Amino acid sequence: MLSQKCKYALQALLVLARQNSDELLLVSDIAERENLPKKFLEAILLELNRNGLVRSRRGRGGGYALAKPADLITFGQVVRIMDGPLAPLSCVSVNYYRKCDDCRDEQTCEIRKVMRRVRDAVAHELDGTSLAQALAEGKGRAVLEG
Structure with missing residues (x-):
């Protein structure tokens, strides 16, 4: 969250x-x-x-x-700075990886596989959305609603 x-x-x-x-x-x-x-x-x-x-x-x-153009600042950068890793589990984090203490086998762990997909989807959305894009999307909605 x-x-x-x-x-x-x-x-x-x-x-x-x-x-x-x-x-x-x-x-x-x-x-x-x-x-x-x-x-x-x-x-x-x-x-x-x-x-x-x-x-x-x-x-x-x-x-x-x-400090740089709005199209070069992503939501992912901000979230990582303010809240840390995007991954719901440390064993699926790209930047903050840490093996789970209670995991028998990372390769077959069903929980890890699902959480990796969650992490990838979140990272794709946050890293793929810049401040400039968010503002453009907001303007588009305002025009549609207005």
Whole structure:
């Protein structure tokens, strides 16, 4: 399940993705637009900054912006930064693999086979969806609903 921290990170990144790449936004502006707790959002943006997804400038005229184009930031990157592995079990994780203590044989484990398919499907969707694509999909829905 996606943590609230990760969901807030995605919301903040989508706000930044809607902005001109040269325009910096204050934490308070992002928090207000998305109705997010400012202190929690500050910690999230610091983590995104440390991981190279956003850039910041302090002081007057400061704020946050995306560190790279929205089409180069995927949901998968954000989820891994905020929540860790995508895999439901460590034995099927690509980046965080760890053998299960109670598994007799990974090659024949029925649970592992199913969880690997789950992991692959989740990774395919999250790694295949950029912030730019999500925004485009949202605009498409707004036009259809409007």
